[in-house]
Amino acid sequence: MLEVKGLRKVYEDTSRTVEAIRDVSFCVGEGELVCIVGPSGAGKTTLLKCIAGLLAPTAGGVIVEATPVVGPPPAMAVVFQEYGRSLFPWMSVHDNVMLPLKQKNMPAARREELVRDALAAVDLKGVESAYPWQLSGGMQQRVAIARAVAYEPHVLLMDEPFAAVDAQTRADLEDLIRVLWRRLRVTVLFVTHDIDESVYLGQRVMVMSQAPTVIMEDVAVDLPDERTQLETRSMARFGELRKHIYSQIQLAKQGWRPPAG
Amino acid sequence: MKAAQASKVRAKSTARAFVWLQGLGGLVGFALLLEIVPRIGLISPNYLPPFSEIMAALFKEMTTAVFWSALSDTLEAWAIGLVISVVAGVVIGIAIGSSRIVRTLTHSTIEFLRPIPSVALIPLAVLLFGSQIQSTLVLVIYASFWQVLIQVLYGVQDVDPVARETARCYGLGTWAQIRYVTWPTALPYLMTGIRLAAAVALILAITSEVAIDTQGLGKQISDTESGGAVAIMYAYIIVAGIIGVIVNLGARALERRVLAWHPSIRLDAADAVA
Numbered sequence: 001m002l003e004v005k006g007l008r009k010v011y012e013d014t015s016r017t018v019e020a021i022r023d024v025s026f027c028v029g030e031g032e033l034v035c036i037v038g039p040s041g042a043g044k045t046t047l048l049k050c051i052a053g054l055l056a057p058t059a060g061g062v063i064v065e066a067t068p069v070v071g072p073p074p075a076m077a078v079v080f081q082e083y084g085r086s087l088f089p090w091m092s093v094h095d096n097v098m099l100p101l102k103q104k105n106m107p108a109a110r111r112e113e114l115v116r117d118a119l120a121a122v123d124l125k126g127v128e129s130a131y132p133w134q135l136s137g138g139m140q141q142r143v144a145i146a147r148a149v150a151y152e153p154h155v156l157l158m159d160e161p162f163a164a165v166d167a168q169t170r171a172d173l174e175d176l177i178r179v180l181w182r183r184l185r186v187t188v189l190f191v192t193h194d195i196d197e198s199v200y201l202g203q204r205v206m207v208m209s210q211a212p213t214v215i216m217e218d219v220a221v222d223l224p225d226e227r228t229q230l231e232t233r234s235m236a237r238f239g240e241l242r243k244h245i246y247s248q249i250q251l252a253k254q255g256w257r258p259p260a261g
Numbered sequence: 262m263k264a265a266q267a268s269k270v271r272a273k274s275t276a277r278a279f280v281w282l283q284g285l286g287g288l289v290g291f292a293l294l295l296e297i298v299p300r301i302g303l304i305s306p307n308y309l310p311p312f313s314e315i316m317a318a319l320f321k322e323m324t325t326a327v328f329w330s331a332l333s334d335t336l337e338a339w340a341i342g343l344v345i346s347v348v349a350g351v352v353i354g355i356a357i358g359s360s361r362i363v364r365t366l367t368h369s370t371i372e373f374l375r376p377i378p379s380v381a382l383i384p385l386a387v388l389l390f391g392s393q394i395q396s397t398l399v400l401v402i403y404a405s406f407w408q409v410l411i412q413v414l415y416g417v418q419d420v421d422p423v424a425r426e427t428a429r430c431y432g433l434g435t436w437a438q439i440r441y442v443t444w445p446t447a448l449p450y451l452m453t454g455i456r457l458a459a460a461v462a463l464i465l466a467i468t469s470e471v472a473i474d475t476q477g478l479g480k481q482i483s484d485t486e487s488g489g490a491v492a493i494m495y496a497y498i499i500v501a502g503i504i505g506v507i508v509n510l511g512a513r514a515l516e517r518r519v520l521a522w523h524p525s526i527r528l529d530a531a532d533a534v535a
Contacts, residue, residue, distance in 0.1 A: 054426050071429075078430040085423035090445040090522045099441060100431035131522055151431060 001030040001187055002051070002155055006060030009046050020046045022212035023060075033181050033188040035198035037245065038208030039253045044191045047213065048159050051189065052078050064155060077153035081160040083140045087132040087147075093119070094128035097147045118150035119143075121180060138169035142176070149180060156181075158190045162197070171229050174201055178227060195249065199223075199241045200232060207248045209257050216248050216258055310492040319496035327481070332500065335477035338394055339459075339466045342401030346458055349402075350409025351451065355439065358417030358447075375411070379404035379465050380472070387473055397469040397477070404465045405458035412454030416447025449523050456512035463508055467501055 009021040020043040028034050038044050049055040051062050053072040062069040064076060077100075080086040087096050097118055101111045119125060122142040132140050141161060148156055158177070162170045174197060181188050192198050198205045199221055207216040223237060232238055295312035298304050310318075322328045357363050379400045386396040420443055428442045470479025478497050485494040520526050 049426075052426075052430055054429060072432065074432060076430070078427070080423055080427065082423050085421045086427045088424065088441070088445065089524075090448075091441075100433070103432045103434070103437060131527070133522075133524075133527065147431070 001032070001065065002028040002189065003063040004047075004051065004060070005063065007047070007050060007057050007062065008059040009043070009050060009055070010058045019212040021050075021057075022214050024208075024213060024215055025060075026206060026215060026218065028187055028189060031185050031187055033178075033190065033201060033203050035190045035192060035202035035205045036208060037192055037195055037198040037205055037249070038213070039210055039249055040193055041211055042208045042252070043211045043213040044193070044208065045159060047208075048078075048157055048189075048191050052076065052157055073155070075154040077148035077151045077156050079141075079144050079148050079156070079158045079161045081163050083137070083144045083161075083164070084133070086144055087140060089131060089133050092129050092131055093124070093135070093143050096132060096143060097150050100147065100151050114150045114152070115146075118146040121149055121183075122146045122176060136169075137165045138173065141165060141173060145173075145176070145180070149184065153186060155187045155189065158188065160192055161190075163193070170197075175229065177201060182225075195242055195245050196233070199238060199245065200227060200229075205241075205245060207245055207252065209252045210255060214257060216252055219245060308491065310495065314492050315495040315499065318490075318492035319499060322493055322496055331476065331478050331481045331497075334394075334475075335466055335470065335479070335501075336504070338397040338401060338469075338475070338477060339462050341394075342398050342466065343405060343455075343459055343462045345398070346402050346405040346462065347409050347451075347455055350406055350413055350454065350458075354410050354413025355417055355443065355447070358414045359439070359443070364414070364418075371407075371410070375407045377403075380468060383469070383472055386469070392474045394475060396473055397466055397475045400465045400469045401462045405462040408458040408461055409451070409454040412450040412457075413447055416450030417443055419450070420446045449520055449525070452512075452516045452520060456509065456516065459508045459512050460505065463501075463505055 004024055004026050007021055007024045009019075011018045011020060024047060026034075036044060036047070046055065050057045051064075051069070053062075053069045053076075056070075064073045067073065088099070091099065094115060097115045098111060101114060104111075115128075119128065122145050124139065124142050124146060127135060127139070127143075132143055135143070141164075144161075162173050165173065177188070177190070178201065180186070190198070190201055192201075202221050205219045205221060207219065208214075209216050219241065221241060223232060223235065223241075292312050295309070295315070299306040299309045299311045306314075357367055382400060382403055386399040390396040390399070424442055424446070425438070428438050433441065466477065467479040467482075469475055470477035470481075471483045472479075474480050474483070478501055482494055482497045482501075485491075485497065517526055
């Protein structure tokens with residue numbers, strides 16, 4: 001479904017060279033929900049931009065649905081952390097969600113239906129004609145998620161989408177992602193720096209080292225599929241996974257790296 | 262939230278009315294000064310007739326066909342020149358601004374041409390078109406085009422990288438990106454450019470009429486001056502000033518309408534709560 005092979009990214013300009021990603025390889029199966037977690041400065045955003053086709057890797061590559069990525073893949077939607085900048089302030093909520101659909105060849109009635117369904121799916125109704133900046137942060141990120149949902153992607157990339165909202169809203173949005181993922185059967189790659197969030201959301205958590213980035217460990221999250229903020233987070237197993245990943249991140253921060261191979 | 266927003270809107274419009282009143286007070290004071298200075302002989306009424314005489318001359322002049330055709334000639338040259346400048350500034354600005362190479366290549370040329378005063382082109386304009394409207398247009402367009410171009414160039418480069426990446430991720434092509442991302446981003450800059458260009462265009466239209474005798478208010482000013490009709494001359498100068506004020510108010514009203522979504526004009530959710 002989604003395959004990252006030997007990906008390397010080096011930023012070069014006239015004065016210096018920075019190796020952001022050394023060697024990253026992994027696969028995400030169809031319909032999987034995988035979280036990527038790492039310390040700040042781990043090159044998470046660089047990795048995500050390479051996967052999204054926004055940035056050309058120095059070596060290696062990304063394959064989405066058997067097609068090598070050279071530009072943004074048509075079956076992929078991205079939700080950015082900076083919802084305030086990713087939503088267009090000159091367009092209403094409705095038009096923001098509609099805009100990507102205008103680029104697709106489909107009947108107008110079908111477009112309207114997709115916009116309506118997507119807004120309903122993220123529990124936003126009656127704000128179609130409002131502008132994004134008239135809404136709270138959490139609602140704005142819901143609009144951004146609705147825009148992604150309406151696009152009918154096969155792969156959904158999320159780049160620390162909830163880093164800028166308050167804790168309560170964040171919990172609600174996490175549950176929303178789980179619900180949408182199960183309902184739409186979409187493949188989700190979720191980047192975060194929050195260990196709890198990665199364990200709560202993911203079926204797998206990939207722990208990244210500091211830059212130049214490699215993958216420290218690929219952790220399977222063996223928690224039940226039905227997850228609730230209250231019960232899941234108080235399970236003993238949740239605590240164990242959390243502790244394990246936390247210690248891995250601490251190692252990463254100290255500069256420890258897995259042996260090459 | 263709604264009530265807070267409404268009260269904020271009210272507060273804004275009250276503040277605006279107050280500013281208007283102050284501005285009006287200033288004008289009345291200035292008119293009084295113009296009345297008194299010649300009357301007490303500080304300046305000879307031969308050079309500066311009292312304000313009341315100027316106004317009387319103005320009302321009388323307004324009944325003549327000469328006045329109205331001069332007014333419409335000036336406005337015509339102003340409007341045609343402004344439209345050409347804005348269209349050219351937008352098209353060329355987007356074309357240059359969208360490519361870094363073209364931007365670098367044209368930068369020094371623009372910085373060389375831009376400071377050349379339009380009036381320096383008067384001999385050239387006369388040589389080419391004599392005292393026809395085209396001469397006025399050359400000066401008007403040369404002066405106002407740069408105002409628009411420079412603003413559009415800044416605006417085009419101000420596109421938020423996150424907005425750009427969002428557009429690319431969601432499959433917007435070059436044209437769709439220009440229309441839905443670049444254009445709205447550049448719009449606030451363009452509005453500033455239009456406001457500046459509208460004022461400059463008016464200045465150059467009248468300058469050209471005074472200097473090269475093309476038809477319009479400026480020609481009336483120089484004709485009445487040489488004919489010794491000083492009060493009428495001042496009347497035309499006042500008309501030129503009034504047009505300037507109206508142009509500026511119009512440009513600001515347009516700005517408020519077109520940019521209702523922009524942070525400088527909109528009322529944020531955060532604003533309404535505060």
